[in-house]
Amino acid sequence: MLVNDPEAAHWPVDPGRLDLVKEFRAKPRGPHSDELQKLLHRMRWSGVGRRYVLIVLEPNRRWMLGRMPGKRGLPIETFPNHVFTDLAEAEWAVFALRWEALTGQRLEDAESKPE
Amino acid sequence: MTDTTAVLGYAWPLVVSPGEEVVFHLSSATLERAEATLLRVRCADPDPSGPGLRFEQPGCPLDGSVTLRHQPIRPGSCAVVPDAPALNRSGSFSVACYILPTAPLAGPQTIISRWRDDTGEGWRLGLDAKGRLEFVLRGQGRHWRATAPRPVIEREWIFVGGMLDAAAGWMTVVQASLDPQAGRDTSGAASAEGPREFGWPGETALVIAAHAVEAGEAPRTAGHFDGKIDRPRLHAGALDAASLRASVETLAPVPSQPDLIAAWDFSMGISTDRVQDVSANRLDGVLRQLPMRAVTGANWDGRTVQWTEAPELYGAIHFHSDDMNDAGWSPDLRFTVPPDWRSGFYALRLRAREGSDDPVESFVAFFVRAPLGKPRSKLAFVASTATFLAYANSALRLDQVHAEAMLEGVIALSRDDVYLQEHRELGLSTYDTHSDGSGWCYSSAKRPIINMRPRGATFNYGNDTHIIDWLEQTGQDYDIIADHDIHRHGAQALAPYACVITGSHPEYFSRQMIEAFDAYQRGGGRHIYLGGNGFYWRIGWHPEQPHTIEIRRGMNGLRTWEGEAGENALSFTGEPSGLWRSNGRPPQRLVGVGFDAQVFTRSYPYRWLDAARDPRVAWAVEGLDLDAPLGDFGLRGGGAAGLEVDRVEPTLGSPPHLLWLATADQLGYGGVPTLEELRTLHRGAMGDQNARVRADIAFFPTSRGGAVFSTGSIAWACALSCAAYENSVSRLTGNVLRRFLDPAPFDGFDA
Numbered sequence A: 001m002l003v004n005d006p007e008a009a010h011w012p013v014d015p016g017r018l019d020l021v022k023e024f025r026a027k028p029r030g031p032h033s034d035e036l037q038k039l040l041h042r043m044r045w046s047g048v049g050r051r052y053v054l055i056v057l058e059p060n061r062r063w064m065l066g067r068m069p070g071k072r073g074l075p076i077e078t079f080p081n082h083v084f085t086d087l088a089e090a091e092w093a094v095f096a097l098r099w100e101a102l103t104g105q106r107l108e109d110a111e112s113k114p115e
Numbered sequence B: 001m002t003d004t005t006a007v008l009g010y011a012w013p014l015v016v017s018p019g020e021e022v023v024f025h026l027s028s029a030t031l032e033r034a035e036a037t038l039l040r041v042r043c044a045d046p047d048p049s050g051p052g053l054r055f056e057q058p059g060c061p062l063d064g065s066v067t068l069r070h071q072p073i074r075p076g077s078c079a080v081v082p083d084a085p086a087l088n089r090s091g092s093f094s095v096a097c098y099i100l101p102t103a104p105l106a107g108p109q110t111i112i113s114r115w116r117d118d119t120g121e122g123w124r125l126g127l128d129a130k131g132r133l134e135f136v137l138r139g140q141g142r143h144w145r146a147t148a149p150r151p152v153i154e155r156e157w158i159f160v161g162g163m164l165d166a167a168a169g170w171m172t173v174v175q176a177s178l179d180p181q182a183g184r185d186t187s188g189a190a191s192a193e194g195p196r197e198f199g200w201p202g203e204t205a206l207v208i209a210a211h212a213v214e215a216g217e218a219p220r221t222a223g224h225f226d227g228k229i230d231r232p233r234l235h236a237g238a239l240d241a242a243s244l245r246a247s248v249e250t251l252a253p254v255p256s257q258p259d260l261i262a263a264w265d266f267s268m269g270i271s272t273d274r275v276q277d278v279s280a281n282r283l284d285g286v287l288r289q290l291p292m293r294a295v296t297g298a299n300w301d302g303r304t305v306q307w308t309e310a311p312e313l314y315g316a317i318h319f320h321s322d323d324m325n326d327a328g329w330s331p332d333l334r335f336t337v338p339p340d341w342r343s344g345f346y347a348l349r350l351r352a353r354e355g356s357d358d359p360v361e362s363f364v365a366f367f368v369r370a371p372l373g374k375p376r377s378k379l380a381f382v383a384s385t386a387t388f389l390a391y392a393n394s395a396l397r398l399d400q401v402h403a404e405a406m407l408e409g410v411i412a413l414s415r416d417d418v419y420l421q422e423h424r425e426l427g428l429s430t431y432d433t434h435s436d437g438s439g440w441c442y443s444s445a446k447r448p449i450i451n452m453r454p455r456g457a458t459f460n461y462g463n464d465t466h467i468i469d470w471l472e473q474t475g476q477d478y479d480i481i482a483d484h485d486i487h488r489h490g491a492q493a494l495a496p497y498a499c500v501i502t503g504s505h506p507e508y509f510s511r512q513m514i515e516a517f518d519a520y521q522r523g524g525g526r527h528i529y530l531g532g533n534g535f536y537w538r539i540g541w542h543p544e545q546p547h548t549i550e551i552r553r554g555m556n557g558l559r560t561w562e563g564e565a566g567e568n569a570l571s572f573t574g575e576p577s578g579l580w581r582s583n584g585r586p587p588q589r590l591v592g593v594g595f596d597a598q599v600f601t602r603s604y605p606y607r608w609l610d611a612a613r614d615p616r617v618a619w620a621v622e623g624l625d626l627d628a629p630l631g632d633f634g635l636r637g638g639g640a641a642g643l644e645v646d647r648v649e650p651t652l653g654s655p656p657h658l659l660w661l662a663t664a665d666q667l668g669y670g671g672v673p674t675l676e677e678l679r680t681l682h683r684g685a686m687g688d689q690n691a692r693v694r695a696d697i698a699f700f701p702t703s704r705g706g707a708v709f710s711t712g713s714i715a716w717a718c719a720l721s722c723a724a725y726e727n728s729v730s731r732l733t734g735n736v737l738r739r740f741l742d743p744a745p746f747d748g749f750d751a
Helices: A017-027 A033-045 A087-103 B241-249 B385-390 B403-407 B413-421 B458-473 B483-493 B511-522 B587-591 B613-621 B714-719 B729-742
Strands: A052-058 A062-067 A079-084 B008-012 B020-027 B033-044 B055-056 B064-066 B078-079 B093-101 B110-114 B121-126 B133-138 B140-147 B158-164 B170-177 B188-193 B207-208 B228-234 B260-265 B276-277 B287-288 B293-296 B317-318 B334-335 B344-352 B360-368 B379-384 B442-444 B481-482 B498-502 B527-530 B537-541 B550-551 B593-603 B639-648 B657-663 B670-674 B695-701 B707-710
Touching: A017 B550, A033 A087, A033 B207, A033 B403, A052 A079, A052 A087, A052 B413, A079 A087, A087 B170, A087 B188, B008 B344, B008 B360, B020 B360, B033 B360, B033 B458, B078 B276, B093 B121, B093 B241, B110 B228, B121 B158, B133 B158, B133 B170, B140 B170, B140 B188, B158 B241, B188 B403, B207 B228, B241 B287, B241 B317, B276 B379, B287 B379, B293 B511, B344 B458, B360 B481, B379 B483, B385 B442, B385 B458, B385 B537, B385 B550, B403 B593, B481 B483, B483 B511, B498 B729, B511 B527, B511 B587, B527 B729, B587 B593, B593 B613, B593 B695, B613 B657, B613 B729, B639 B657, B707 B729, B714 B729
Parallel strands: B379 B481, B379 B498, B498 B527, B527 B707, B639 B695
Antiparallel strands: A052 A062, A062 A079, B008 B020, B020 B334, B033 B055, B033 B064, B033 B344, B078 B207, B078 B287, B093 B158, B093 B228, B110 B121, B110 B207, B121 B133, B133 B140, B158 B170, B170 B188, B228 B260, B228 B317, B260 B276, B276 B287, B293 B317, B344 B360, B442 B550, B537 B550, B593 B639, B593 B670, B657 B695, B695 B707
């Protein structure tokens, strides 16, 4: 049985690489440099902690931040105070949460962390 | 936010002809009634950047208020053997089988039983919460139990048995690992006091892989087992462990042994939902919720990988606690489709709480086909019902580690997805894994399918309706025929049409379906394939139950689970499964192009190639600027070439007469080749460095005036409506369709 290992992505994140943060902020949907691709893969493969997702409130117009429970059958956690009207902003918000989870450093213009 | 799940339902049959009855099975846990309206679907995609939801309301007696009730779904497969005199005995007995447990720590589960939960009477052999084998007897207000000292190991074959020696008042549980070395030996036995008198509960079914919760021939069940069970045996008398093991080991028990109560041979009738007892008592049973058959047994040794060649090596059934084939809901609405209705994608819309903050709008999809041999148009559009079933209730984006990396962005979940996360009882898709980690290989339409309906996930069903929307917009009449009909009736289903269009992602084909298209094209038929990753997987359809498919993923192809060794042949038909490319019919041979890559970062335009200036295809490019990009727009990633894409490949069968009209071969680093495109591992395989990662547009004539036109991209369909349908993608599609409906042959190609 072949399974994907959520811990397999191990590219080391350098907290000093704020240039990658800046590149992502400018172009969340890419195209991205090789190094930023590696950072994004590191973030996306495991989801870093429990996986953040978006919940569609209005098709292609409005999204709410959510977080997967990590187990089948359990409800998805929702954050009604974190609603986006732009997918790029949503990507940035999730990026910032994961950056903080990986480096312990909060980005200056990140949204407040959902409680 | 519209509530799309407060009421759910399914239509049966999924595909009906005008004049036939369709029955709606509905359920709501919260609503007492809803407003029902029958609609013909023009566009099912709610994205306001596109056409948006568009319907026709034909008006029918069904329209109006419908009373709702809650109908639960009870997943979990098992075999049920109705009560019989041979099962009604007292005194000593022994029960045993081989098992391969796949989720031994998921909770207590029953391997074989004659037990009823409501009164707590009977016997059962099962695993306790710690994964330890236990043999339990209960009756006359007393309770006896023997538990093995060590838990079983996940995915390791083990012999398990339980014996009651009533004369001695003693019971034993025994297990023996089949590979007792290297830390895998959990063999052992335990004995405990047992009853001297023990009457089995009457009118109670014997159940394999679960236990009954009540009396009767068709009881509800609980305690479902996850894993394989091979060669269950039931004997009168208390056998010693060696004798019991020998009884399980033998492939051909002697039926005349007077103490042999039952010996089930799961290698018999593998394509059916029945299990056969080879003892003299004929205690045959019926399978519920379609557990996986044609799986390797404890004796499989690799001498064949094809169950039809040595069925005796395939005497196991893999049961899953979440198997779901038939929701079993009672009907709520019946409707006979008027004979004069147009074929089409149809849906029953159910609305409630209108005007509130949380209005309900839920759909139940079905299809009205053009009756066989009675076309009403020269054009048919194929409802890819096999593909819709393959993806039915996909939880890939909820469960699979790779999903966000593959899709290149944060996952956006619809309200349907949120519901599915909590309601796994709906049964998942063939892209998913069961709760024990094994792949789903079956999918049926006798359950709500929440991603095959308006407002649902756009992949497949929603994207395909963009083609319907375009046909309506351009005033083109058409019939709808479904995969199910093409499988059932073969080329006859296609033959009446001058032209047939397949949609955005017609991915799943049985041999009969492939042969129908091949015969149609060779017989002068014209086929427009407006999608990507089509004609890819080989499936089988259930021999008796309509709208039920099977896929074995095997070890090649873009697969979200890997098939187990020796289990790549279809239980329904005995045929090999896997990729059509691995079965001698690569898609390139049928439609000129075949799947080569995914690209989810964004979609791209095509550029025209020299062949587009060939005078033999002047009709195709009329009014198009061959120096301008083709399809640099679209609702999926901003281009017409994207998501999943196909390429021309002569070595895989793209025909010599093929004209390669256009290509999108600059797909960037997000263009990721499919696994079967790589011989060896090396860097440089992504689209930024690899010209074989691309989408191609191709045309070729076939015999007797037939022809094929392929666009090789899933994103194509969702570019048709851009700029108010006045765009190059729409223009090219329209040019080709017009020419394909014109019976004039395609000249200039040698014979």
